Structures are given as structure tokens and as C-alpha cells.
Amino acid sequence: MQRKLFIFVFTIVVVVFFLGAWLNLRVVEPVESTPVGGMAVNVSIGGPFELTNHTGARVTDEFLRGSYALIYFGYTFCPDICPTGLGDIAVTLDELGDDGGHVIPVMITIDPERDTPEVLADYVPLFHERLVGLTGTEADIKDIAEKYRVFYRRFEDPNLTFYLMDHTSFIYLLDPKGRTVSMFRYGTSPEEMAGSIRKHMLSRANTYQTQFGSPP
């Protein structure tokens, strides 16, 4: 009897463990490697948004149409990870040379309380003259973060007079139709990101040629 109970409990534990592991993998690893570099996105990531840019204007995702976009979620009160990510985006655009002009760099704050349009206006040009800073209400940010499966959380330490943000740190590549076509993990080199973007551009141009006979 005790043996049966043990087997029952053991089975439950194993099932729960694998279910947990599966759920965890499903949420955290929605992507897998492909030959184009970065990670291919095989679940729906991204979606429409309405946010305020660093000049104070309300914009929707429509402003990205017709161009590729590299989107980073971060916050300005972040001395290490975010400048690294944004610096990498800037270098990636440099690596792309003229093609870099077809990519819009975007930083979306996950800390709208501190990152007002004014704060972003002060911050974004440090990294790239075309970097667009986006902020919004808490609800706006929650909405877009959910669409991009960005995890963020405020961390308050009673010993500190300020709060920090825990956050995922991916860079998302959107194609000119606004579809998320790749995600780059923190630490992916600008060379690798540029190579991946070039392959996406090339594959898109080839598709166009096959369908319509001449380049756009």
C-alpha cells in the first residue's frame, strides 16, 4: 500500500516537473536557431501599439512600416545592460553601412515612471542620432511588453533610495511589414546581428524578385 502511494506521489512529482519545465521552456524559449542567425520566431511575438515618442508625439506601430526595426526594451536608470544593448544596436547599424539606413533603431522603456519623453530625449541621441525612444502609461507599457513577451519587474531594496528593474534583454528584428522575424539574445555581437539582418534583407529581395520579376 505504502509502495503504491510512493509510486503515485513520485509519478505526480515527475509529471509536474516536466510540465513545469515544458511551460518554462515554452515561455522563455519561444524561438530556435536558424541559418539566418539570431533566433527564428515561431510563435507570434509583437503586435500593434500606441506609445509616446521622445519628442512627445503619440505614435503607432505604423511608423515602422516600410523599414526594418531593431527594438530594445530597457530603461535609462540602468548603468550597464541597457547601454551595452543600445551600443550594440548602434554598432550593428554602422556594420550595415548604407543598409543601416533601412533599419529604425527603437528603445521602448519598461520604466515609464522615470522615463518621460523628456528623459528619453536626453538619453537616446547618446547612442544613435536616429534612435527612437518610446514611453507611455503603465498600461501602454504593460500591453506592449505582453505582446513582445518581455518580462519586467520593479525591484525595491529597502537599503536603496531608488528602485531597479529586472528585465529580459532581447533585441527584436521587425521586417518592413512589422513582423518580428528574429530575436537576438543579450551579448549577441553586432557583427552577428548585422549578418542576420543582411540575410533577411537578401531573402526578402529574392522573394520579391521571384514574385514580381524585378527588384523593388
Add this chain to the structure above:
Amino acid sequence: MIARFISASVTILFLATPAWANEQRSEHFLISHAWSRATAPSQKVGAVFMTIATNGDKTDRLIGALSSAAESVQIHGHTTVNNVMRMRQVGGIDIPADGDITLAPGGLHIMLIGLKAPLLENTLVPLVLEFEKAGTLEIEAEVEAPGAKQASSRAPAKSTESHGSSSGHRGHKH
């Protein structure tokens, strides 16, 4: 054969320590490539990175720091759990007797909190490091570009190569 070995060793030595390497020595430590990143006026925090090695065979522990450029200074590290980056204060950093410790982006850094003025590229940030055994040590960190990933003093010499964008130098070295 021996001559070639010596010649190779000398070459390696020169490669390892270029004449213009940013090094600050004290009785107990060799601090190399201390650097920070330029900040925007609205940014109230900055980070300082460096390599710390002991001069000799004594271990020590970095337990704190101070800077006249900031209201307070803390030692921070990162952990990544399920792709979520968490930056947290750490109690100190052990300095091994026979090696060195590098504070670098994505890992350990000295966080400047409540910057009194923005950190400007190509200036120096003063810093006082506090060690458990050796006491305090005053150093200066070079301020690099906002998105820099390493000290320019660490980069290879052909660092002026440009990649065509008009916005130019951003601290990335090739």
C-alpha cells in the same frame, strides 16, 4: 632555439602591456583599464569597470568605493535567471592572490549613484576604492562613449577604422 623563445616571450610581453595601457599601480594593487561611460544629463547613474590584480601573493577584498562625482557608490553584479537580467548590490569582490578580477559590462561593476554632473567622454572620474586589508586606493577612470563595451586603452591600435555611418565613434573598436 632559446633565442627564439626569448624573442617570442619579449614580443608577447610587449603585446600584453602596450606603452599606453591605462594602469594605476599602488603598493598592493595593479588597477588596469579603469573606465566608465558617458551619460546623459537626465541619467543619475553610471558604472565603472576595471581589472584589479594584487601585487604579490596576498588576497584581498574590495568592500566599497566612494567618488566625488556621485552621492553614493555601490558594488553591483548581475545574475540572469530565465533570460531575466537582475542587477543587485554585492557585499564585496574577492581579489585572488595569483590572478585578477575584471569588472566588465554584463558582470560586476561599481555603480555611481546620484551623479552630480553628467559623465563626459574623454574626461576622468575620480574613485576611491576601499579594500578590506589594504585600505583605500585612489584611482581615476576614463570616460568612454555611452555605448562602449571596453576601455579604449584595451583596444587594438587600429581603432580608428570607421564603418561609414555619419555618427562616427561610439566606442566600438575593431
